[in-house]
Amino acid sequence: MISIENKATQIDDLLDKMAEAVQLDDTRYDRMKTSYESVKDWIENDEIFFKPYNYDVYPHGSVRILTTVKPFGKDEFDLDIAIHLKSNTPHTPQRIYAELKRCMEAYAKKHSLKIEAKNRCIRLDYAGDFHMDILPGIQENVFDQNKIKVPDRELGDWVSSNPRGYGNWFMGKANLVKESLLEKSLRAEKLPVDNFKHKKPLQRAVQLIKRYRDIYFQKDDTYKTSSIILTTIAGQFYQGEESIFDTVDNIITTIRTKVNQPIGRLKVLNPVNAEEDFTDKWDNEPEYYEAFKKFASHLYNEWQKLKMQHGVLNEGITLKGLFGDDIFTKAQRSQTMLIEELRKSKSLAAARNTGILSSVSSVSAAAVKSNTFFGRHEK
Amino acid sequence: MKSNFRVRDRTIAEQVSSMRCKYPHFTTDFTSHSSMKVTGVLQPSSRSDAYEFVLKYNLTDPPKIKIVSPELKKNEKGEEAEHLYPNGYLCLYQPKYREFTRTNLLTDTIIPWTSLWLYHYEVWHLTDEWLGGGEHPK
Numbered sequence: 001m002i003s004i005e006n007k008a009t010q011i012d013d014l015l016d017k018m019a020e021a022v023q024l025d026d027t028r029y030d031r032m033k034t035s036y037e038s039v040k041d042w043i044e045n046d047e048i049f050f051k052p053y054n055y056d057v058y059p060h061g062s063v064r065i066l067t068t069v070k071p072f073g074k075d076e077f078d079l080d081i082a083i084h085l086k087s088n089t090p091h092t093p094q095r096i097y098a099e100l101k102r103c104m105e106a107y108a109k110k111h112s113l114k115i116e117a118k119n120r121c122i123r124l125d126y127a128g129d130f131h132m133d134i135l136p137g138i139q140e141n142v143f144d145q146n147k148i149k150v151p152d153r154e155l156g157d158w159v160s161s162n163p164r165g166y167g168n169w170f171m172g173k174a175n176l177v178k179e180s181l182l183e184k185s186l187r188a189e190k191l192p193v194d195n196f197k198h199k200k201p202l203q204r205a206v207q208l209i210k211r212y213r214d215i216y217f218q219k220d221d222t223y224k225t226s227s228i229i230l231t232t233i234a235g236q237f238y239q240g241e242e243s244i245f246d247t248v249d250n251i252i253t254t255i256r257t258k259v260n261q262p263i264g265r266l267k268v269l270n271p272v273n274a275e276e277d278f279t280d281k282w283d284n285e286p287e288y289y290e291a292f293k294k295f296a297s298h299l300y301n302e303w304q305k306l307k308m309q310h311g312v313l314n315e316g317i318t319l320k321g322l323f324g325d326d327i328f329t330k331a332q333r334s335q336t337m338l339i340e341e342l343r344k345s346k347s348l349a350a351a352r353n354t355g356i357l358s359s360v361s362s363v364s365a366a367a368v369k370s371n372t373f374f375g376r377h378e379k
Numbered sequence: 380m381k382s383n384f385r386v387r388d389r390t391i392a393e394q395v396s397s398m399r400c401k402y403p404h405f406t407t408d409f410t411s412h413s414s415m416k417v418t419g420v421l422q423p424s425s426r427s428d429a430y431e432f433v434l435k436y437n438l439t440d441p442p443k444i445k446i447v448s449p450e451l452k453k454n455e456k457g458e459e460a461e462h463l464y465p466n467g468y469l470c471l472y473q474p475k476y477r478e479f480t481r482t483n484l485l486t487d488t489i490i491p492w493t494s495l496w497l498y499h500y501e502v503w504h505l506t507d508e509w510l511g512g513g514e515h516p517k
Contacts, residue, residue: 004424004498011426311428316505329506336502336510343495350494352401355421357498366401366491371478373462373496373513375470
């Protein structure tokens with residue numbers, strides 16, 4: 001079956017291709033990986049402080065869970081890295097931070113990178129390409145391999161963090177679905193499904209919601225909803241839907257139900273640390289909550305339009321408005337080029353009962369013989 | 380196996396009977412002993428609009444197919460879709476290449492090509508590009 005034969009796969013294929021168009025591209029991913037390996041080696045060989053310790057270095061955040069989205073209007077990704085010291089150390093958080101800073105300053109100097117000391121991490125700036133935020137942490141106890149204490153400079157104390165646990169939680173949710181709608185349809189066509197291995201509907205939905213958030217808050221981002229809130233909400237409300245369309249639909253419908261409850265507000269707790277409410281800011285600065293509600297409600301309304309199925313021309317207008325003209329056009333073009341490939345290899349047909357283009361495998365479809373569209377082209 | 384069956388022109392009766400058999404939901408009528416008219420609906424993709432067409436064919440002229448509803452739209456720049464004859468008939472094939480001749484059945488050529496044309500018409504609106512290829516008269 002080809003994607004445009006079925007209503008659900010036709011739109012999911014476009015949504016998938018749009019998410020593909022906004023994510024971190026492979027070449028940059030490779031560059032990031034190289035930089036990350038290089039930083040890792042540098043820290044591991046730090047004779048002054050780090051070398052004797054036993055630790056892991058790993059990415060966290062959207063790169064870990066594969067939900068990256070190109071920042072709108074700019075072109076810089078963030079790569080979040082944790083340096084996770086395994087054994088407890090007698091050092092103060094300030095000391096760990098200071099040692100990391102010293103170590104990275106030498107690295108930055110050697111590689112002519114800008115360095116910035118942030119509250120909890122050290123940022124390396126790979127100009128115009130990406131930032132690498134390096135978070136130092138010490139494992140809290142031997143029972144939980146993922147929980148770390150990280151130094152918070154403003155507090156002057158440790159704070160508990162669990163970036164790897166969060167990643168595992170999210171991936172567990174994303175894998176609630178064994179095989180996505182698109183995987184199934186590719187399998188039916190005997191096409192390689194490798195492309196979709198790491199791109200489950202939940203990951204795609206998060207990318208699209210984040211992309212739409214960037215467009216929605218483009219003019220005024222004062223009260224922009226953060227990625228961690230959107231990603232966590234998406235993971236919490238996901239029910240293992242097979243399609244990207246239904247995943248977004250379920251998430252925004254659940255948000256709508258929750259925010260419309262008469263008492264209290266929607267809370268987004270850290271799934272790996274229930275004491276942390278990602279939205280505690282919403283109490284003191286309700287403008288954030290109001291902005292989130294409006295944003296979610298707008299997305300809900302647009303999704304209802306898509307559900308009405310008023311034809312691809314109307315849907316194109318809605319999708320362009322949500323995710324941007326450029327990425328919609330890119331996705332549509334790529335879907336159409338696949339149809340043209342089938343046509344060239346004489347594998348395209350049109351179903352007799354409807355006219356819908358399909359693959360020749362169907363018995364009730366007329367093969368599309370070679371033709372050359374002809375005639376005027378009026379500009 | 381080599382066929383010694385000589386390819387011959389299709390009669391209008393053959394065209395009508397093939398259309399009625401393969402597309403029973405279309406309305407297919409003789410308009411004279413040597414001409415016919417078909418009306419029907421085609422939807423190029425599962426989420427597309429359904430387009431009503433009228434196809435007229437006689438043995439002396441090329442088949443003429445026109446979309447009657449919904450009306451074909453110009454793009455935002457006011458340009459007409461590509462591969463349309465000035466009278467609104469679709470330009471589905473290059474006569475010079477003999478992609479359609481009187482030996483062909485409309486059901487195997489003009490009808491599936493119309494689906495393909497409609498698909499590209501919609502994509503042209505969506506992407507501002509005609510991605511279906513083709514040629515233009517010099």
